[in-house]
Amino acid sequence: MPVAVASIMQESNTFSPVPTRYDDFAPVFGAAALEKHRGKLTEMGGFLAALERQGVAVRPVMAAWAITAGRMLREDFDRLAGEFADRLAKGAKPEALLLSLHGAQTAEGVDDAEGHLLGIAREVLGPRVPIVITLDLHANVTQRMAEIADGIFGYRTYPHVDMFEMGGRAADWALRIIAGQVSPVVALRKLPLIAPAENMQTTSGPMLALQQHARRLERRRRIEAVSVFGVQPWMDIEEMGCSVTVTADGDAAAAERAAAELGREFWERRREFDVQLVPPKQAIERALQVEGGPVVLSESSDSTGSGSPGDSTGLLKELLAARLAEPACIFLVDPKAVAAAMEAGVGATVKLRIGGGFDRLNSKPVAVKARVRMLSEGRWTPRARGYNPGIEQSMGRAAVLDVGAVHILVGERSTMTVDPELFRSHGLDPLYMKIVAVKSPNGFRAAYESFAKEMLVVDTPGVSTANLVSLPFQRVPRPIDPLDPRTRLPKDF
Known part of the structure; x- marks a missing residue:
């Protein structure tokens, strides 16, 4: 049986006055999705290269990308999600789904668009088909996303230049699940923190230190992927904040320990993300x-x-x-x-x-x-x-x-x-x-x-x-840093 591949990507800014519409995504389906991404340095390009290198049949579902804007109009989101469901349900059931998402998409009445799409995929495919996802470093990872996905592979770079690599790693993990070589578990630790993007580069500074810590954690037994998510900070939604995910082979306790360890360092370095702007x-x-x-x-x-x-x-x-x-x-x-x-x-x-x-x-x-x-x-x-x-x-x-x-x-x-x-x-x-x-x-x-x-x-x-405290946040969980300067990391983190 083939492995299904799909890409639905957009980053939302709920403060933007410009809504997102269906046509902004310019979705393509089936073979056209392969044509668009084969040989390209994208996540789906990485999916395809890894699968074809192993001689695995590919079932293309769709590819859709829109530039960052405001919440997607609900009718348009329902249309996009409906097409994803219909295309995924057609044909032979795949052995796995590789899905490229941003991780910070919203729509009217839908704060967690990716969680919604993953829910659709799980309903269509059933509980046993592995679903492995790639996410942007600025994803807002939710509990629903972590519960449904059998692997989360976030970008390690900002500026983002490793999409192809992450697509390949996600595909390799999915193939190992199919072969029965690993038993996937995903741990998520969410921080009461949002941070400006200007000082999140992975070439220097605090995010480089966090990525280096993540690589050390990946050398531990059964730990496959440790991802640090700086979150898209311009979203006024209820389940909001920076996070760490750990994808591991069978050892949920080890995954939780690793996520908590890196999450604590993230918190300790939070002031290092503050940025000085020039008039x-x-x-x-x-x-x-x-x-x-x-x-x-x-x-x-x-x-x-x-x-x-x-x-x-x-x-x-x-x-x-x-x-x-x-x-x-x-x-x-x-x-x-x-x-x-x-x-x-x-x-x-x-x-x-x-x-x-x-x-x-x-x-x-x-x-x-x-x-x-x-x-x-x-x-x-x-x-x-x-x-x-x-x-x-x-x-x-x-x-x-x-x-x-x-x-x-x-x-x-x-x-x-x-x-x-x-x-x-x-x-x-x-x-x-x-x-x-x-x-x-x-x-x-x-x-x-x-x-x-x-x-x-x-x-x-x-x-x-970058002056996040100047924005009219109303729905984010409180307390949250930097909106609430006295925020503390929960004792049971």
């Missing part, structure tokens, strides 16, 4: 003092990969006010500005108010007089390791608007800004910029660190701000 005007001044370029300025509060709408003018306003003599580039979401540029045509000069159209609480439109440099259909293909390399992306129609030395790439829809190819695909090479503005807390480092002279995180308001 945008000061960041620009620092960038101009650096010899050469580029200097990358991260407007993480408006991160398109964290669920912000990508329309903040906080950094743009300061770039324009600086009257730069050297070039800078920035991405912005504004469908009305794109429409105006399309109507005017390449080479025309347009006067318009740009940005601030979605998150009106944190950003206001900026009046500009711009020259239309380029128009496009907005399709581009990431090249750097990390987020969907080799898989074409779309920001809707797009325009490049020049305001003095500032080049503004404007898209109708949100897209990831972590890969320099976003700008290169529209005639703007970050290598020759003085300043490159990205909307990402950390993921951009993987592609930019090899040539950026300096990288700074700027302090602007937004729904993915």
Whole structure:
């Protein structure tokens, strides 16, 4: 019998004013899912490589990915979940299911979308078919997810560059379960903690130390995978917080001990995740003092990969006010500005108010007089390791608007800004910029660190701000750090 493979991935930001819709996922089914991921450095690409290397038949179910945004509309989520159920139920019963999830997806009335999808899978497949999952390092792992899954393999890297590897490890574990070589158990320890993403890189700092501890734990007898989850912090939901999971062979007590040990270190290091942000005007001044370029300025509060709408003018306003003599580039979401540029045509000069159209609480439109440099259909293909390399992306129609030395790439829809190819695909090479503005807390480092002279995180308001205490949390479990400074780790942790 074959092994079924599927991927349904999105990260939610419940503070985002932009809801997620079915069409944002652009799902593909059956053979089309294989075609999309075979040979790609994705989790499903890793599933396929491992299974085909062992000569195992593959039954593709579906592949669906959407950029981070607000809660998914309930009707649209029910449609997506229904298609997953229908496709999984068709044909011969698989020997196992390999499922790539983000781990932090929500929908209207569904705080735990992945737990819901896993529940569907368990109902369709029955209690004996192994279900092994991969999760993003920022997953919000719930008790339901841990109870249903027969293995949890979280990314070990941030910026995320090990999706393919984790897919392969998950597939190998599933094959060992099928062969009767292991008896899977999963332990979960949840912490009363949320933390900003800006200082969660695994190349240095506290998350590197936690990952190193996890690798040491994996050397213990019967421990297969130890995953540290920093959680997507911009979700106001009831079962919320950073966590540790341990996947082991048969020894539940050993798994629990390992999860608790690493969870305690996570808690002890919590203040190391705090981040110092730089006011945008000061960041620009620092960038101009650096010899050469580029200097990358991260407007993480408006991160398109964290669920912000990508329309903040906080950094743009300061770039324009600086009257730069050297070039800078920035991405912005504004469908009305794109429409105006399309109507005017390449080479025309347009006067318009740009940005601030979605998150009106944190950003206001900026009046500009711009020259239309380029128009496009907005399709581009990431090249750097990390987020969907080799898989074409779309920001809707797009325009490049020049305001003095500032080049503004404007898209109708949100897209990831972590890969320099976003700008290169529209005639703007970050290598020759003085300043490159990205909307990402950390993921951009993987592609930019090899040539950026300096990288700074700027302090602007937004729904993915690192200043978590400024957000209107109402439903998260209390007490929780940093919202409640006197939070303590439970004595029975």
